[in-house]
Amino acid sequence: MTDQAPDGQYDAWLDAIADGEGHYAECANGHGWLPPRRVCPTCGSRELAEKPLPDAGEVVTHTTITVPTPQFEDDAPYVTAIADFGPVSITGIVRGVDPEAVEIGTMVGIEVGERVTTGDRLVVFSPR
């Protein structure tokens, strides 16, 4: 595992997901973003509130990566996907299913897992 200081609200966000309390930042006009944010890039609103992340998201695109960075050497091949959780979309690694079975439209839940190569934490999607 990498020996460095935590990354503030990002690591706090991972902690929250691990505790089943995943959240996102919503602006006064309903635009959703992942933390940390002080302003909504869409409308400029600075009124951001913490909202609970929906329980499940839908895979909107995915890829099976076979040529990884060194930090993922022992993880490959693995599936990286973008899942639509309604107000926000999130990038994560899909586990618990044959990579060939991942499709656009697959419903997934979000949790925190560990990178095989380094033991660092990462966002994991599991089919629902």
Add this chain to the structure above:
Amino acid sequence: MSDPRVAGAGVTKFGKHPERTGRDLFAEAGLEALDDSGVDPDDVDSLYYGNFMGELAEHQGHQGPLMAEAIGLDAPATRFEAACASAGAAVRGAVQALRNGEADVIVVGGAERMTNIGTAAATDALAIAADDLYEVRAGMTFPGAYALMARSYFDQYGGSHEDLAHIAVKNHEHALVNDHAQIQKEITVEDALEAPTIASPLGLYDSCPITDGAAAAVLTSESYAEAHDLDAPIAVTGTGQGGDNLALHDRPHLAQTPAADKAAAEAYADAGVGADDVDVAEVHDCFTIAEVLAIESLGLYERGEGIAAATNGETDRHGEMPVNLSGGLKAKGHPVGATGVAQLATITWLLDGSHPRADAVTDGTVGVAHNAGGTVASTTVHVLEVAE
């Protein structure tokens, strides 16, 4: 408003030169550009220089003054960093400074040393152009990011990996006569489809190589070119730059590149031309799908129609809208910090008739260069025209 002229350009052979330092690569390109321009180096006001991964690949930051020194300039030098659009951003800065009268002569250029650190480390270095917290830590690589866009494109508009293969075949064929190109090897659609997968659905031949190289150009004001009787018939008549959310997942469309839409609209308006006027384009095909997204953002094709352009032969050297006659990043290579200026050089040579593929655009007067950074969170577009 006067339009800056391209007085000279120089490009190294792109390829694997692991033992050559960035400063040596840039010196070759920069001195060639200066010699080609006929400009007295003492007249150079500034160096605008693109580089992306110098700290990681060479443990070398602050490359601006180092590169000025490498080509014998006693002039202020600034590095531009916009991931793979670093050199395009340098060109834009130079064009703006020349237009507003701050300078008469600017050397623009870029260099990247990549192969010395190997494929895995270069993949890692390129990945930092993505969002580190939310993308890189989810295993994102650059081939992976473009694979996500490719799959989304197929889902939204149709098309297939075979269509992408035609783009690779075309760009490899274009590069056969380009001695600057890293890969001068003809391939077939079958070769491309049977190549090892890097990030599904993209395979080895959907991806540009890892490349060492440098490019430079000497840009001058119109008045300087006239006063010094320079042979500089090509003008930069339009510049545009667009931006987008850094992370792919924050964008409403995964199969469109609005940063390039904005850059193209701005550059066309600046030049007073439209997409219909474009005779030739060099676009940022770091992956085959990127060429599709680029030609659609440039307005050369409607959304969803760019995917079939190569399959239909429309964008090859015999087609109506030749794209990437240099071989593109795909076959010419992609030393990331140099690419935007290499595109500028290519369009200049295609329009002035000195490029080996210039016969594909013998009556061409308008060319565009499209340079994209990251997953197109930064894009520059430049319009070049025959002025004389």
